[in-house]
Amino acid sequence: xxxxxxxxxxxxxxxxxxxxxxxxxxxxxxxxxxxxxxxxxxxxxxxxxxxxxxxxxxxxxxxxxxxxxxxxxxxxxxxxxxxxxxxxxxxxxxxxxxxxxxxxxxxxxxxxxxxxxxxxxxxxxxxxxxxxxxxxxxxxxxxxxxxxxxxxxxxxxxxxx
Amino acid sequence: xxxxxxxxxxxxxxxxxxxxxxxxxxxxxxxxxxxxxxxxxxxxxxxxxxxxxxxxxxxxxxxxxxxxxxxxxxxxxxxxxxxxxxxxxxxxxxxxxxxxxxxxxxxxxxxxxxxxxxxxxxxxxxxxxxxxxxxxxxxxxxxxxxxxxxxxxxxxxxxxxxxxxxxxxxxxxxxxxxxxxxxxxxxxxxxxxxxxxxxxxxxxxxxxxxxxxxxxxxxxxxxxxxxxxxxxxxxxxxxxxxxxxxxxxxxxxxxxxxxxxxxxxxxxxxxxxxxxxxxxxxxxxxxxxxxx
Numbered sequence: 001x002x003x004x005x006x007x008x009x010x011x012x013x014x015x016x017x018x019x020x021x022x023x024x025x026x027x028x029x030x031x032x033x034x035x036x037x038x039x040x041x042x043x044x045x046x047x048x049x050x051x052x053x054x055x056x057x058x059x060x061x062x063x064x065x066x067x068x069x070x071x072x073x074x075x076x077x078x079x080x081x082x083x084x085x086x087x088x089x090x091x092x093x094x095x096x097x098x099x100x101x102x103x104x105x106x107x108x109x110x111x112x113x114x115x116x117x118x119x120x121x122x123x124x125x126x127x128x129x130x131x132x133x134x135x136x137x138x139x140x141x142x143x144x145x146x147x148x149x150x151x152x153x154x155x156x157x158x159x160x161x
Numbered sequence: 162x163x164x165x166x167x168x169x170x171x172x173x174x175x176x177x178x179x180x181x182x183x184x185x186x187x188x189x190x191x192x193x194x195x196x197x198x199x200x201x202x203x204x205x206x207x208x209x210x211x212x213x214x215x216x217x218x219x220x221x222x223x224x225x226x227x228x229x230x231x232x233x234x235x236x237x238x239x240x241x242x243x244x245x246x247x248x249x250x251x252x253x254x255x256x257x258x259x260x261x262x263x264x265x266x267x268x269x270x271x272x273x274x275x276x277x278x279x280x281x282x283x284x285x286x287x288x289x290x291x292x293x294x295x296x297x298x299x300x301x302x303x304x305x306x307x308x309x310x311x312x313x314x315x316x317x318x319x320x321x322x323x324x325x326x327x328x329x330x331x332x333x334x335x336x337x338x339x340x341x342x343x344x345x346x347x348x349x350x351x352x353x354x355x356x357x358x359x360x361x362x363x364x365x366x367x368x369x370x371x372x373x374x375x376x377x378x379x380x381x382x383x384x385x386x387x388x389x390x391x392x393x394x395x396x397x398x399x400x401x402x403x404x405x406x407x408x409x410x411x412x413x414x415x416x417x418x419x420x421x422x423x424x425x426x427x428x429x430x431x432x433x434x435x436x437x438x439x440x441x442x443x444x445x446x447x448x449x450x451x452x453x
Contacts, residue, residue: 002166002167002168002169003168005169021166022166022167022168022169022212023163023164023165023166023167025163025164025199025203028163044162044163044203045199045200045203045204046196046199046200046263046267049264049266052266058240058269059265059266059269060266060269060270061196061266061267061270063199063203064195064196064199064200064203064267064270065195065199065270066169066192066195066199066212068169068171068214069192069195069214069216071171112265112266115265116265129351130351130352131265133264133350133351133352134263134264134265134266134267134352135264
């Protein structure tokens with residue numbers, strides 16, 4: 001009764017066709033089937049944010065989405081954002097400010113931070129905290145992450161002028 | 162953990178979803194945004210035989226205003242509540258509450274219908290339904306029925322929905338002249354489930370409450386409309402009256418105790434929320450019950 005289902009979607013701009021079991025979540029599909037292991041799996045119940053990816057340009061929890069639900073959708077992972085150069089300044093700011101240590105939360109943090117920066121050019125530190133409130137980091141104590149996001153927002157405003 | 166195996170069906174319409182529900186009975190679960198169902202399945206708290214995906218049904222999406230009533234489709238997401246100009250105008254309480262529902266990535270998927278059908282006692286939207294005096298519209302094999310929010314929530318994760326019913330939409334009276342609302346919750350981290358929370362919808366005329374609906378969440382097994390608030394309607398509110406009303410609150414609320422808070426702490430927070438809401442709604446800071 002639980003048979004594989006065929007799905008077709010775009011991942012980082014490339015078309016993907018696959019057969020998946022209904023129980024397979026998007027995070028595992030990306031990691032195990034497509035070997036895009038930048039999407040991390042932490043809590044598997046939507047609390048930690050390590051698996052954050054973009055589906056149709058909106059951030060979502062890949063652990064709370066079935067692969068069969070992204071039929072016809074466009075998925076972007078940290079590999080896509082990283083390769084396109086979209087977040088190279090944000091990545092550099094994270095590096096410069098030691099906004100990561102073990103790096104486990106970093107892909108999800110970058111996804112959530114870029115989502116905020118796309119919506120708000122001048123976020124307050126409180127806005128940044130709120131937008132990242134669904135992403136756990138167990139190493140940094142968050143301050144350096146907030147600093148890096150704030151610095152990137154400032155720099156982008158500067159270069160936009 | 163990972164969800165255990167299940168079959169999957171993508172519903173093609175409401176009738177198709179109802180047909181699937183009826184034919185699979187108790188073993189079936191409806192999947193909308195999945196932000197409560199998927200965690201429960203991943204934790205293996207539930208293991209449905211079949212998941213019926215209604216996420217693509219456009220007939221269940223969006224809002225519409227007709228006369229004095231706004232209809233909100235079950236698949237309207239928290240992110241939509243936050244951004245919709247119609248919600249901001251006609252039900253601003255919902256927009257404010259939605260900002261407290263989990264985190265951006267979850268609000269992009271989670272739906273109002275899903276939140277109501279899930280009926281977590283600490284969730285924001287069920288309390289708003291009571292405050293707004295909403296009606297929940299469900300359809301099942303015996304047709305459509307309308308359920309008052311006050312009758313809908315029956316316990317922890319329990320509602321009046323039958324196993325073969327699907328929540329279609331909610332209807333609520335739009336905000337009238339002099340409407341005012343208040344929303345606040347205490348949580349350890351922004352976006353977490355509340356330790357104690359309050360949603361209030363009122364009409365304030367000439368410095369008095371013409372109507373006042375005060376609804377608590379995370380203070381019992383379901384959202385609770387506080388009758389104590391009736392004492393403040395159509396009278397000149399005094400600090401003594403607020404004290405009196407907040408003292409009688411204790412008798413109506415039946416908070417639970419958990420790792421986050423004791424019963425006494427929840428009673429205390431309930432009083433604090435009540436006093437703050439009255440002070441803010443009437444623009445009278447002296448009613449806020451500042452610590453002596």
